[in-house]
Amino acid sequence: MGAVDLTTHPGHLARRLQQAHYLLWNTMVSEEITSPQFAVLNALVAEPGLDQRTVGDRVGLDRSTIAEVISRLGRRGLLDKVRDPQDGRRFLLRLTEDGRRAHRRLTVRTARMNQVFLAPLSAAEQDVFFDLIRRVSDAAEGLRNPGEPLAAKG
Amino acid sequence: MGAVDLTTHPGHLARRLQQAHYLLWNTMVSEEITSPQFAVLNALVAEPGLDQRTVGDRVGLDRSTIAEVISRLGRRGLLDKVRDPQDGRRFLLRLTEDGRRAHRRLTVRTARMNQVFLAPLSAAEQDVFFDLIRRVSDAAEGLRNPGEPLAAKG
């Protein structure tokens, strides 16, 4: 009487999905570089010289979290941080040669892992999977800033 | 050259989904009791007197994490911990009256939040959403103990 079936709760399922992914990442991709760290490397491969905050936007991490992730990557020599001469508030981020190498290596392994992870679904189902998750996430993200109509700004 | 599209990476999507859920939970359900904490309360409503490790199994948390969650719930007076007289290793867990009240209150709010969270999907799509996530999570979970055929045990 009163207990609920958590398998119909999207939050619970989201947590389980992420745990499952964490497990596979650790065994198939890397034990040193985490998935969020890879996301940061990837963002800097696409757009070298971004500042911290923008990297955070790109990969979906807030200021505090991105600062820690970047600090860890910097400590391992995978990226460099230099003050922006044009704007003394920012740090500009750039991968080192080691960072680019790590990104290349992990890209291959990540692709393999994704195949294993998604193996239970047919190709068509995988597309649906992406679509549904994206729509739910985007909608919730949109509720964050209610007073921002996205098109009209003044 | 070399950067990857993270929107086709299930791990990245899983993280974003959980963040979206976290956001909605905090605004629509509770700022004090978190989603994993609610899962523990729910497990103990369904099966009072479980020990820590079994609760962890039910909600999908390892021993260390479940210990912290339970300690927080205990500190707030939502559950009681007593040594099992039959097995001195275990602690048996039981909700207090406050714990049951909190669970009832949050059950209602959680249902409302789930509706908002899933609103972007049609009813049929919601079923597919659950099914796909469950299948992927279960399969990855199954890779954890490779030598356990689930049916034959000796």
Place this chain on the structure above:
DNA sequence: GGGTATTGTTCAGTGCACCGACGATTTGCT
């Protein structure tokens, strides 16, 4: 040019999540 608001980073605090190691207890085997 000077005050105010905004922006980028950091820091403190809380909480989830994992692993590996440890001590205590129970179980199983002989």
Place this chain on the structure above:
DNA sequence: AGCAAATCGTCGGTGCACTGAACAATACCC
């Protein structure tokens, strides 16, 4: 009965994730 193995909880360490507050640098506006 007695020892080895498994089991439950704890502890230490690492890392992600958020909030709110502080601080420095820049931008805006009169």
